[in-house]
Amino acid sequence: MAQTPGKITIQADGTLSVPDCPVIPFIEGDGIGPDIWRATRKVLDAAVAAAYGDRRRIEWKEILAGEKAAAATGQWLPPETLEAVREYVVAIKGPLTTPVGGGIRSLNVTLRQELDLYACVRPVRYFNGVPSPVKHPERVDMVIFRENTEDVYAGIEWEEGTPEARKVIDFLSREMGAGLRPDSGIGIKPISRTGTRRLVRKAIRYALDNGRRSVTLVHKGNIMKYTEGAFRTWGYELARDEFPDETLTETELWDAHGGRAPAGKVVVKDRIADAMFQQVLLRPDEYDVLALPNLNGDYMSDALAAQVGGLGMAPGANIGDGFAVFEATHGTAPKYAGQDKVNPGSLILSGALMLEYLGWTEARDRIHAGLERAIAGKRVTYDLARQIEGAVEVRCSEFADAIVAAL
Numbered sequence: 001m002a003q004t005p006g007k008i009t010i011q012a013d014g015t016l017s018v019p020d021c022p023v024i025p026f027i028e029g030d031g032i033g034p035d036i037w038r039a040t041r042k043v044l045d046a047a048v049a050a051a052y053g054d055r056r057r058i059e060w061k062e063i064l065a066g067e068k069a070a071a072a073t074g075q076w077l078p079p080e081t082l083e084a085v086r087e088y089v090v091a092i093k094g095p096l097t098t099p100v101g102g103g104i105r106s107l108n109v110t111l112r113q114e115l116d117l118y119a120c121v122r123p124v125r126y127f128n129g130v131p132s133p134v135k136h137p138e139r140v141d142m143v144i145f146r147e148n149t150e151d152v153y154a155g156i157e158w159e160e161g162t163p164e165a166r167k168v169i170d171f172l173s174r175e176m177g178a179g180l181r182p183d184s185g186i187g188i189k190p191i192s193r194t195g196t197r198r199l200v201r202k203a204i205r206y207a208l209d210n211g212r213r214s215v216t217l218v219h220k221g222n223i224m225k226y227t228e229g230a231f232r233t234w235g236y237e238l239a240r241d242e243f244p245d246e247t248l249t250e251t252e253l254w255d256a257h258g259g260r261a262p263a264g265k266v267v268v269k270d271r272i273a274d275a276m277f278q279q280v281l282l283r284p285d286e287y288d289v290l291a292l293p294n295l296n297g298d299y300m301s302d303a304l305a306a307q308v309g310g311l312g313m314a315p316g317a318n319i320g321d322g323f324a325v326f327e328a329t330h331g332t333a334p335k336y337a338g339q340d341k342v343n344p345g346s347l348i349l350s351g352a353l354m355l356e357y358l359g360w361t362e363a364r365d366r367i368h369a370g371l372e373r374a375i376a377g378k379r380v381t382y383d384l385a386r387q388i389e390g391a392v393e394v395r396c397s398e399f400a401d402a403i404v405a406a407l
């Protein structure tokens with residue numbers, strides 16, 4: 001029976017109450033956004049129908065941001081858009097363009113900060129048949145927990161030559177002995193105990209709830225001692241304070257357990273970021289959940305995506321306390337805008353992650369299986385076709401149709 005649309009709500013214990021026909025706002029996005037969103041919506045609707053018949057469906061509600069919003073309202077991020085996400089709790093978005101070197105600040109970052117979506121969660125796993133530059137892509141199965149509200153993304157910076165930059169340089173040179181060049185641009189990198197602890201708490205909770213073996217804190221704390229180094233310190237501190245019986249350090253793992261963690265326990269370890277980039281290439285099976293400050297997490301997301309098929313296959317979510325906005329890892333890929341060409345897999349998988357967040361795991365599983373079957377059929381978008389021998393390149397919309405046919 002057709003369902004009446006209703007709102008998702010956050011209950012007193014923090015869990016979601018999801019009606020059978022939730023209203024879910026979507027932002028189409030800039031650049032390739034409209035193409036991949038059209039494809040994604042079709043796959044999500046078909047997967048829900050295949051899994052639940054007419055017992056469940058999603059009532060989509062468009063909300064505006066980016067170029068479409070600016071053209072329609074004169075505002076890049078209208079307040080009603082933020083209000084709609086607060087009202088309906090869960091939303092999904094296409095990518096939004098951020099100009100380089102000037103112009104508006106990132107709308108993506110603003111959304112995350114305004115809605116306090118403090119964890120950027122990006123699962124990186126391999127789907128059979130996807131081309132990869134590494135020998136054993138099936139060994140890559142990591143979940144990135146990237147701090148999403150602070151670090152250099154806080155947007156506290158001053159352009160070289162402005163009175164503000166001069167004032168900060170004068171202060172730092174005179175009062176703090178910093179000795180900065182007068183023609184410097186200045187950026188501030190705040191990393192807080194609060195921001196770190198809540199991110200690491202979410203990462204450890206996730207690891208425990210999902211049978212993951214380790215959480216690795218990835219930092220550059222040897223150089224940035226009081227920001228990234230503190231991220232490491234506070235991460236271990238949080239594990240000790242809040243999960244004393246469920247976590248152990250690497251030292252404890254070897255000293256007390258001969259290198260094999262007892263069932264149900266999560267190893268909390270840390271790696272310096274530069275070394276970690278080669279570790280995930282050479283020994284990916286030793287890493288599981290990663291917790292990172294914002295910038296490290298941004299870099300790591302795209303690097304790991306490359307190992308499992310590229311940005312066309314990299315989903316993500318911005319999650320706070322209940323509220324969540326799902327989006328691909330990649331951006332607007334402007335050179336492909338409006339060509340119905342790129343891989344919608346990343347946004348489709350973000351949608352699958354959203355279904356999982358709603359508890360609709362049967363529909364999620366249909367999408368994973370459908371995607372794998374469509375890839376096995378070797379009729380794939382350009383990014384996969386150029387790497388799979390014997391593959392035929394199809395359009396973004398045709399790839400979505402192939403997934404729907406394989407659900």
Ligand SMILES: NC(=O)C1=CN([C@@H]2O[C@H](COP(=O)(O)OP(=O)(O)OC[C@H]3O[C@@H](n4cnc5c(N)ncnc54)[C@H](OP(=O)(O)O)[C@@H]3O)[C@@H](O)[C@H]2O)C=CC1
Pocket residue numbers: 032036094095096097098099108310311312327328329330331332333334342343344345346383
């Ligand atoms: N959350 C968001 O909304 C994000 C927004 N952005 C913004 O996007 C804009 C463009 O950024 P840019 O650095 O070019 O990075 P993009 O991620 O947009 O694209 C870089 C390259 O990645 C590949 N790619 C990206 N998406 C897909 C896809 N769906 N299918 C297949 N290949 C894909 C393409 O590679 P190839 O050229 O090899 O075909 C593309 O040229 C910037 O304004 C940036 O700020 C960036 C990241 C996230």
Ligand SMILES: O=C(O)CCC(=O)C(=O)O
Pocket residue numbers: 096097098106107108109298301329331
């Ligand atoms: O906001 C942007 O334009 C880029 C953001 C980004 O690269 C990311 O979140 O991975």
Ligand SMILES: [Mg+2]
Pocket residue numbers: 298299301302329
């Ligand atoms: Mg990025």
